[in-house]
Amino acid sequence: MVDEGAAGTGGTTGAGGEPESSDSLRTFGAVVQGLREHAGLSREEFGALVRYSKHTVASVELGRRMPDAAFVERAEEALGNTGALRRAAGCLARQPGLATWFRQWARLEQVAITLYTYECRMVPGLLQTEAYARAMAVDHLPPLNDTQINERWAARADRQGLLRSQPNTAFSFIIEEHTFLRRTGGKDVTRELITHALEVAQLRNVELQIMPLVRESHTGLQGPLQLLETPENSWYAYLEGQESGQLIADRKVASVLQRRYARMRAQALPLEDSVSLLQRMRGDL
Incomplete structure (x- = not known):
């Protein structure tokens, strides 16, 4: 169950997942x-x-x-x-399931007025279904036990509440087409995942765009990216690797990443075309 920090090396034990209490x-x-x-x-x-x-x-x-x-x-x-x-x-702790490096970003997510996500590896955690998340957990190394898998899904499901509990927050997702074409978990899991993504795309505060499989010009080739804006209009970025994540508060760096994301929004399919593509993909399953 790999994801932007919510499914890093978190869990009940280990590097990035010491026990926590809600x-x-x-x-x-x-x-x-x-x-x-x-x-x-x-x-x-x-x-x-x-x-x-x-x-x-x-x-x-x-x-x-x-x-x-x-x-x-x-x-x-x-x-x-x-x-x-x-x-x-000073004594606050979140529920288990969030990787250590991701917790500061998760705190910022809770109050963000703008949240942008570009993902080229998998469908982002905020849009995942339980079946899809559990399917990804199968190939996690080192192997996860049932408790760790359950904790990670619980943390992810809790984060997904942001989409509906913060109707004044603007969410933007740019997702590579191949993340759906991979059919992680099989056809049924993928069909449910696409249906869920289409439902979320109907929310007024959500914009979902698909980056087409064939794209001669692409600004996001350097990897996944997340950006958010706080109520004080400060911008932060978050970049994640295999076993770590980087929270970026530097204004100049955040500005560069904002410009990259803006270019990707122009390069990805418009909302209506993205929805149509997802509907066709679901119909082909």
Whole structure:
């Protein structure tokens, strides 16, 4: 089950996957909720003070979302500057299944207002089905046990909630045509995967483009790429290799990668043509 960090060498043990607990997320959220209610603030009122939506506030309070540093600092200011939230934030841990190098990026994903993904190796984790993810786990080396596979899928399924829980976030995917033609897991798995991708493509905040198999000019030949924009309009990039990932905060580098992605959007098939191609591919299975 290989993917952009969510399926790196993570798991319950090993390099990049030490044990984690989600109890800390739920405890932190309960503290936020308790302080908010003590201050007499609704989620919407509190959200206005910390500059996040009431849906984001709810996700943090329910332990479903990792708060970023900006949320913690603004929440502290709005709730009395007791220092409790800052200290509690230092103990936060995510659920198992995310590779160590990917966790910082995953935290940024939770608050991103723009998220771009180019993938040339496999269908991105945010668009995968459980059957497809489990099919990829078959050839993982070293072999994964059932617990590790289940943890990885749970982490991935949790991340996929971003597509619907953040309707104001703009998601863009550019995926190489051959990732579907490979038929990972067989025809039935691929058919389900394409159907799922087509369903996600119908969301108003999602743009899905296919990079055709035959393309004489291609700006993405240097490998997969992810970009995101924070609520403060800062841009970050994430590049991943076989056993590591690199988070890039340098503005000049991020700007170069933005330009590359923009060129790829022009080189890939338009949304309507991409949908038509996926429909034809599904019909051929």
